[in-house]
Amino acid sequence: MDPVIIVGAGPVGLTLALALARQEVPCVVLDEGPGKDEQRLARTVVLREDTAALVERLTGLPLTDAGFRWAGWRSMRRKQVMREIDFAARASGTDSPDFEADAQGLGGAAHGAGGSAQASGGGAHGSGIGAQRFEGSARIPKGSAQSLKSAGLGSAADTQDSEGADAPAPMHLAQHALTGALREAIVHERLIKVAVGSRLDSIEQESSGVTAHTRGPNGTWWRGSYLVGCDGPRSTVRKLQDIRFPGRTAVERYAVAALRTELPWPGQALLHRMPPWRTSGPASGEVTARPLADDVWRLDWLLPPGKDLVTPDLLVARIRETLAGWNAGSTPPYELLDTGVHTVHHRLARRWRAGRVFLAGDAAHLLGALGTQGLDEGLRDADNLAWKLALAWHHGPHEALLDSYQTERRAVVAARLRAADQALPLLRGGGGLRSYVPGSARGHDALLTDGHLGRGPLGAPATYADSPLAPAHTESETPVDTAPGAPVADVRVTAEDGSFVQLRERLGRGVLLVVLIAPGTGVWARKHWVTAGIMPRLAAAVTALPHRAELLVAESYPGAAAHTVLLVRPDGHLVTALSGVRPADLYAAAETTLGGPATAEAEAETAASTT
Numbered sequence: 001m002d003p004v005i006i007v008g009a010g011p012v013g014l015t016l017a018l019a020l021a022r023q024e025v026p027c028v029v030l031d032e033g034p035g036k037d038e039q040r041l042a043r044t045v046v047l048r049e050d051t052a053a054l055v056e057r058l059t060g061l062p063l064t065d066a067g068f069r070w071a072g073w074r075s076m077r078r079k080q081v082m083r084e085i086d087f088a089a090r091a092s093g094t095d096s097p098d099f100e101a102d103a104q105g106l107g108g109a110a111h112g113a114g115g116s117a118q119a120s121g122g123g124a125h126g127s128g129i130g131a132q133r134f135e136g137s138a139r140i141p142k143g144s145a146q147s148l149k150s151a152g153l154g155s156a157a158d159t160q161d162s163e164g165a166d167a168p169a170p171m172h173l174a175q176h177a178l179t180g181a182l183r184e185a186i187v188h189e190r191l192i193k194v195a196v197g198s199r200l201d202s203i204e205q206e207s208s209g210v211t212a213h214t215r216g217p218n219g220t221w222w223r224g225s226y227l228v229g230c231d232g233p234r235s236t237v238r239k240l241q242d243i244r245f246p247g248r249t250a251v252e253r254y255a256v257a258a259l260r261t262e263l264p265w266p267g268q269a270l271l272h273r274m275p276p277w278r279t280s281g282p283a284s285g286e287v288t289a290r291p292l293a294d295d296v297w298r299l300d301w302l303l304p305p306g307k308d309l310v311t312p313d314l315l316v317a318r319i320r321e322t323l324a325g326w327n328a329g330s331t332p333p334y335e336l337l338d339t340g341v342h343t344v345h346h347r348l349a350r351r352w353r354a355g356r357v358f359l360a361g362d363a364a365h366l367l368g369a370l371g372t373q374g375l376d377e378g379l380r381d382a383d384n385l386a387w388k389l390a391l392a393w394h395h396g397p398h399e400a401l402l403d404s405y406q407t408e409r410r411a412v413v414a415a416r417l418r419a420a421d422q423a424l425p426l427l428r429g430g431g432g433l434r435s436y437v438p439g440s441a442r443g444h445d446a447l448l449t450d451g452h453l454g455r456g457p458l459g460a461p462a463t464y465a466d467s468p469l470a471p472a473h474t475e476s477e478t479p480v481d482t483a484p485g486a487p488v489a490d491v492r493v494t495a496e497d498g499s500f501v502q503l504r505e506r507l508g509r510g511v512l513l514v515v516l517i518a519p520g521t522g523v524w525a526r527k528h529w530v531t532a533g534i535m536p537r538l539a540a541a542v543t544a545l546p547h548r549a550e551l552l553v554a555e556s557y558p559g560a561a562a563h564t565v566l567l568v569r570p571d572g573h574l575v576t577a578l579s580g581v582r583p584a585d586l587y588a589a590a591e592t593t594l595g596g597p598a599t600a601e602a603e604a605e606t607a608a609s610t611t
Contacts, residue, residue, distance in 0.1 A: 002209050003028050003193075004389060005224035007200050007237050009035075011045070011175065012361030012378040013230030014182035018058040019386035021191040023510035023570075025393045028193050028222055030214055032231075035183075035196040037176040041258035042338035044298050045175050046290070048454035049168040050461045050487055050572075051379040053504050055178065059185040066181055067173025068293045071267030073453060075445050078276050082445040085453075087169035170453065172269075172290050172298075175375075195222075200236045203227060203357065210356045226389055228358045230378075233345070235363035241354040247347025247417075251424065252369045253303040254342045255310045257319055260296050261334035264326060267291055271371070271448055277325035280317040282308060287322055288371070288452075296337065303341075310341050344368030346417055352406040360385060365413045369420050370427065371452035372459045377416070380462060381409050383508070387570035390510045391547070391594065401595030404469050412462040419457040423447050461487045464573055471576055471589040478579040480566070481559030488566070488574050493552040494521060503552070504572065512549040512575075512590055513568035514542050517560045521553050534563065534581050541583035545590045546597075569593060 004020055006013045009031035017027045047055065052063055063069075073085040186192050198214040205211075210227040214220060229237025238245060263270075270289040286302040301318055303310070316336070324331045347366040352359045361378030368374050385405050392398055427444055450456035464470065464485035482488055490504045493515060506513055516538060542551045557566065560577065567575040567589050576589045591597060 001393060002223050002225045003191075004393065005030065005210060005212055005222055005227040007212070007227065007229050008231035008235075008361075008363070009033065009179075009183075009194065009196075010230060010232065010361065011178050011182060011375060012382050013228075014179065014186060015055065015058060015379055016228060016230060016360065016382035016386055017192045018182065018185055018189065019382055019508055020390055020393075021189045022058065022508055023387065023390035023394075024191070025390045026191040026193075028195060028224065029186075030198040030200055030212070030222070031194055031196045032199045032216075033196065035194065037179045039174070039176045040338055040340070041174055041292070041296060042256045042298065042340040043175045044172060044258075044290070044292065045178055045375045046373050046452075046454075047171040047173075047178075047379075048373070048376055048459065048461065049170075051376050052171040053490070054379055054383055054508070055181070057505065057508055059181045061181055061185075063171050063173060063178075063181075066177040066293075067171050068267075068291055069169045069171050070269050070291060071169070072265070072269070073271075073449070074265055074268050075271040075273070075449055076275075077273045077445065082442065083449055170269075172292055174292065200231070200240075203237065203240050205355050205357065225393055226356045226358065228360055228385065228389075229363045230361045230382075232362045233347075233366055235359065237357065238349060238359055238363050241351075241357055243354065243359070244350045245347050246350070247345065247366065248421075249345050250305075250307075250343050251346050251420075252344040252428075253305075254300040254344075255303055255315055255318065256301075256340045256342050257299045257315060257336060258292075258296060258338040259299065259319065259334045259336045260294070261323065261332055262295060263289060263291075263297065263323075269452070271452060272326075273445075273448075275322070275325055277321055279321055281314045284318065300342070312339070315339055346420065348410070348414055348417060352410050353403065358385060358389075358405065364410075365417075367413065367416060367420070369424060369451075370458060371448055372416070372420070373454070376454065376459070377409075377413055380412075383571045384409050386508070387510055394510075398595040400468060404467060404595065408462070408464045408467050408469075411466070412464075416458065423458070463487075469569075469575075469593050469595065471592040474576075474578075474582075474585050474588075476578045476580070476582040476585045478561065478564055478577050479559065480557060480564065480574075480577045482557075482574045482577075484574055484576055486574055487572050488515075488568050489558050491554050491557055493554045495552060496550060503554070503568075506550060506552065507568075507570060507572045510548075510570055512545065512547055512570065512593070513552060513566075514538070514545075514549050514586070515552045515554055515557070515566040515568060517555075517557050517562060517564040517566070518553050519555055519562050521555055537583075538565065538581045541581060541586055544583065545587060547590060547594055549590070567593070 003026035006017050006027055006029045009029050013029060017029050020027050056063055070087055072087050074081065075083045186194060197216045199216050200212055201215050202213040203210060210224045212222045212224065212227060214222065229235050231237055269291060272287050274285055275287060282304045284301040288300045290298045292298060299322065319336065320331045323334060345366045346369065349359055349364045352364050360381040362374065364381065365377065366374060367377060388401050388405055392402055427447060447458065451458040454460065463483060465483060467485060470485060488503060490502050492500055493503050495501050495506065539551055542549050563580050565578045565581060565586065567586060569575055575593050578585055
């Protein structure tokens, strides 16, 4: 069978290629560029726990080698610390000093509707002003609390932030570092061919496949089984398929600078609203500082609406004023590495599938306001589509399964955009009476924290509860802490070879996962219990499923009773939880997850492709 053609060699296209190759599907990646990326420290991405784990699983490399995991999160309004989360304390298992400030008596966390975006991940566009080194008059020593007090910026009250208690630390890295790690993994992958200097100019579809033509030094015709457009906001694939891309332009604009310096809160990301110092040029109502490796920071200043030019002199002045404001009036030494202007757009393609052609990433959607990350959603697109394309490639097309990609993913992104559009007037509306409503400052801070940390409606991983792949409710279902359609918890499991692994390590291989919750199995070798109790009956039920599945055993799972059986999709979303071994219900749930019974046309095409 012909390979899958992927148009675009950005993070989403390369991730999709690796995800398909892990499931034994060959790919051709059409790269319009030279095969390497410009190194821009002002263009970075923030990955949440699930997308960082996806990239690490595909590349085989810990992202800590290329990026930086935040030690904490701090949000401020004027001189008041509104919220502080210590990720390092949480990771070590100690009591977490997560605080919400009293905010001068404004109580109550008023949560509004969230949204989605890519403030940091979308990239900073515009001409940089070059790397420069500046020596300030003083350096504030490291030590967050004391340094803040010396700078005249208050500390938080002792109110625990219960919502932040479970938030994992985001991973922050330069986009070229992420793309470089993906490219390095592809070099060693025999099933992936990257054609550099290949610009798409036409697509032809028929019932048996897709033909794409590229121009340039490697201009030629390419034959594929499917084609996926991962070619960005100006997607040629989307235009050739005449798919509309409505939305809003310039929802937010940021001036961006990457610099090497020391700040009073080492390793912690900061959101500072309404900073108290005077600024040059248009007022900046919000500035964000996000740490990278090697004492490098990305700073983003929210710009007022309009198209005012951000000059090099203005940006340098803004840098010095901001650093001085955070360091008791003295600008510390810093080295300016990169600059740019990042403009956030919100758009959503009308269709994500046209026959054998699909859209993913920025070709399908643009997000970015309020600190959320568009690239996160693009990587989730790739993870969702990969196992469905792989199943269709190996076993013949199943229209219901392929259609579910658009149904699931477009609904999630549309909800994020709606939530962002609802929150933007509250947060960027210029004040008015809302500014004096008790609790409004705390509610605004909660919304922005959700966006930056990837939680709530603004950024939490998707739940496909209303998916057409969700099975009907049965009496054998049992509740667990993970809702059907949500990502499963990453518990330790015993694999079929007797090894202990994390559940996430078994994802992305194109197989269903069946997890039995059996307390006590972790202390005995697998050979002692694999033939005992309900195991033989469950093993037989797993073998009889309509698609290849792997049987795993866990000692415990959040909210699950003993002998609960979990069915998990190849992308890690829970299908159902059953009380005990229910072969008929397990089979029906697996069949629904695969899109229903295979059609005669699919079976005929599979037979033809194997002869």
